[in-house]
Amino acid sequence: MEISKQKNFNEPPLSYWMDSTPQPEYPILLEDIEVDIAIIGGGFVGISTAYLLNQQGLKVAILEADHILQGTTGHTTAKITSQHGLIYSKIKSQMSEEFARQYADANESAIRMIEKIAQENNIECDYVPQSAYDYTLDDNYVDKISQEVKVASSLGIKATYLEEIPLPFPIKAAVRFDNQAQFHPRKFLLPLAEKITSNGGKIFEQSRIVDIEEDSKYLLITKHGKKVTAEKVIIASHYPCYNKPALYFARIYPERSYVVAIKAKETYPGGMYITAEEPGRSLRSQVSNHGELILVGGEHHKTGQGEDTVKHYEALIDYANDTFTVEDIVYRWSTQDCMTLDDLPYVGHFTSQTPNMYIATGFGKWGMTSSIVSAMLLKDLIVKGENPWQDVYNPSRKTVLASTKNFVVENLNVAQNLIEGKTQPPKHNIDVNTTCTHMGCELNWNSAEKTWDCPCHGSRFTYEGDIVEGPAVNPLSADNDVNTIQKLISEDF
Ligand SMILES: Cc1cc2nc3c(=O)[nH]c(=O)nc-3n(C[C@H](O)[C@H](O)[C@H](O)COP(=O)(O)OP(=O)(O)OC[C@H]3O[C@@H](n4cnc5c(N)ncnc54)[C@H](O)[C@@H]3O)c2cc1C
Ligand code: FES
Numbered sequence: 001m002e003i004s005k006q007k008n009f010n011e012p013p014l015s016y017w018m019d020s021t022p023q024p025e026y027p028i029l030l031e032d033i034e035v036d037i038a039i040i041g042g043g044f045v046g047i048s049t050a051y052l053l054n055q056q057g058l059k060v061a062i063l064e065a066d067h068i069l070q071g072t073t074g075h076t077t078a079k080i081t082s083q084h085g086l087i088y089s090k091i092k093s094q095m096s097e098e099f100a101r102q103y104a105d106a107n108e109s110a111i112r113m114i115e116k117i118a119q120e121n122n123i124e125c126d127y128v129p130q131s132a133y134d135y136t137l138d139d140n141y142v143d144k145i146s147q148e149v150k151v152a153s154s155l156g157i158k159a160t161y162l163e164e165i166p167l168p169f170p171i172k173a174a175v176r177f178d179n180q181a182q183f184h185p186r187k188f189l190l191p192l193a194e195k196i197t198s199n200g201g202k203i204f205e206q207s208r209i210v211d212i213e214e215d216s217k218y219l220l221i222t223k224h225g226k227k228v229t230a231e232k233v234i235i236a237s238h239y240p241c242y243n244k245p246a247l248y249f250a251r252i253y254p255e256r257s258y259v260v261a262i263k264a265k266e267t268y269p270g271g272m273y274i275t276a277e278e279p280g281r282s283l284r285s286q287v288s289n290h291g292e293l294i295l296v297g298g299e300h301h302k303t304g305q306g307e308d309t310v311k312h313y314e315a316l317i318d319y320a321n322d323t324f325t326v327e328d329i330v331y332r333w334s335t336q337d338c339m340t341l342d343d344l345p346y347v348g349h350f351t352s353q354t355p356n357m358y359i360a361t362g363f364g365k366w367g368m369t370s371s372i373v374s375a376m377l378l379k380d381l382i383v384k385g386e387n388p389w390q391d392v393y394n395p396s397r398k399t400v401l402a403s404t405k406n407f408v409v410e411n412l413n414v415a416q417n418l419i420e421g422k423t424q425p426p427k428h429n430i431d432v433n434t435t436c437t438h439m440g441c442e443l444n445w446n447s448a449e450k451t452w453d454c455p456c457h458g459s460r461f462t463y464e465g466d467i468v469e470g471p472a473v474n475p476l477s478a479d480n481d482v483n484t485i486q487k488l489i490s491e492d493f
Contacts (some may be wrong), residue, residue: 017380036240038218039061046237063220069185072367074335080183081111081181081272088151103389126405127188135172174428182284205235234357235350238337243471256335261331265327281297281298294324296319309446346361347378348377348474
């Protein structure tokens with residue numbers, strides 16, 4: 001008998017990572033301070049970068065809008081892999097073999113680095129070595145998979161072509177990467193946050209940065225009006241909370257995906273899996289005090305454009321029921337990640353004109369290795385002035401800048417269409433203005449999470465108008481004061 005799709009849907013979503021770890025409290029910034037490096041955002045990027053810089057003897061402070069590790073990092077599926085879809089043949093054919101080599105080296109190094117940090121600090125984080133499989137059920141993808149095996153192998157990755165995988169259904173083809181891993185992201189990162197503060201670093205929570213001023217040093221202003229003076233700034237806020245002068249809003253779009261954690265009658269066969277084609281489906285297991293959980297993920301869509309979002313959970317439950325004998329649906333959650341124009345992250349100098357401002361974003365749902373790559377890369381840029389992977393991650397690389405203007409125009413059309421077709425919350429009257437405080441797009445109602453979601457750059461607000469996630473830095477109110485997209489574009493282009 002199939003498990004009911006409606007199960008647990010009356011409760012708010014909750015990730016296993018959040019439910020199985022305590023939430024520490026760090027202080028609010030209540031006085032002006034000066035540091036060497038200010039890091040905006042306490043997610044995987046912020047914590048791991050602060051950890052590496054702190055080890056170099058630099059004075060760092062993390063400024064977190066809410067509580068650390070509750071953003072995308074607290075709602076991921078936490079596969080640690082250099083297998084980011086069929087990325088290597090794409091980078092090689094559309095960019096260069098050298099870029100593909102840098103990307104492979106960076107991500108394979110990141111897997112080893114996570115293991116090394118966990119071992120050195122005796123961190124129990126459910127780290128388990130695993131193979132990663134990208135499989136297809138579609139004849140049209142067989143050649144692509146075979147090509148990926150060739151390119152990835154030529155870059156030094158242990159990649160194997162397969163016609164069968166351990167899952168209980170036939171496939172057309174798959175690529176397996178060996179020596180990959182899975183873990184519990186909060187069990188890994190919460191102890192690192194403790195290490196940062198015990199080694200003299202600072203972490204401030206509920207201290208959203210609402211403005212950045214530039215003088216001989218940077219001056220960051222918190223929502224409480226306190227000032228952080230810093231020689232260098234790292235924007236680790238997931239979607240960049242600072243717009244100018246780089247126009248990141250014109251070259252990133254946020255995409256949401258969904259996860260259900262089930263208990264099945266069958267023992268999970270091991271491995272981490274993802275489909276090469278649509279619909280995207282992802283699988284991994286996780287030990288828990290409920291027994292073995294199977295995390296079933298997928299159902300992506302641009303944030304604010306998911307229509308009836310409950311349907312996405314239902315589709316994953318259908319897939320779980322087709323694949324396993326589902327005995328219980330223990331958790332469900334969803335989150336969003338930043339996607340880029342050429343599918344590669346932006347990590348490095350914020351622009352070519354800002355030697356002391358850095359960014360790490362656009363991980364395309366592969367942020368476990370990408371966050372550690374960012375930490376290693378930014379640490380090197382700050383300490384040594386260079387890093388062997390800086391070209392492929394360079395936010396100002398040519399492939400990105402060439403497509404930026406088309407992307408802005410395309411996204412403007414999307415936003416205008418959505419103003420007309422806006423979805424409303426059922427039955428209730430609302431007394432906030434549902435125009436996004438970031439740049440003025442009209443918000444859409446997310447029925448599964450009960451939030452107002454922005455179709456333009458992914459800001460999300462509670463029913464009452466409080467910020468769930470940025471880039472917006474102001475809550476909704478009856479009379480929002482917004483910068484319009486049109487205003488920003490006419491100033492910048
Ligand atoms: C459904 C899903 C599954 C995924 N699964 C995987 C996976 O299996 N493997 C993998 O490699 N990757 C995966 N990812 C991607 C990965 O989870 C993310 O790329 C990564 O967690 C992003 O980390 P972050 O530090 O950039 O962002 P976050 O964790 O979101 O941290 C950003 C922080 O910045 C704070 N902030 C925002 N604005 C401000 C401001 N103005 N002032 C101060 N603080 C601010 C936020 O509150 C937040 O705490 C997945 C993504 C999704 C959506
Ligand atoms: S997030 Fe940019 S307009 Fe809403």
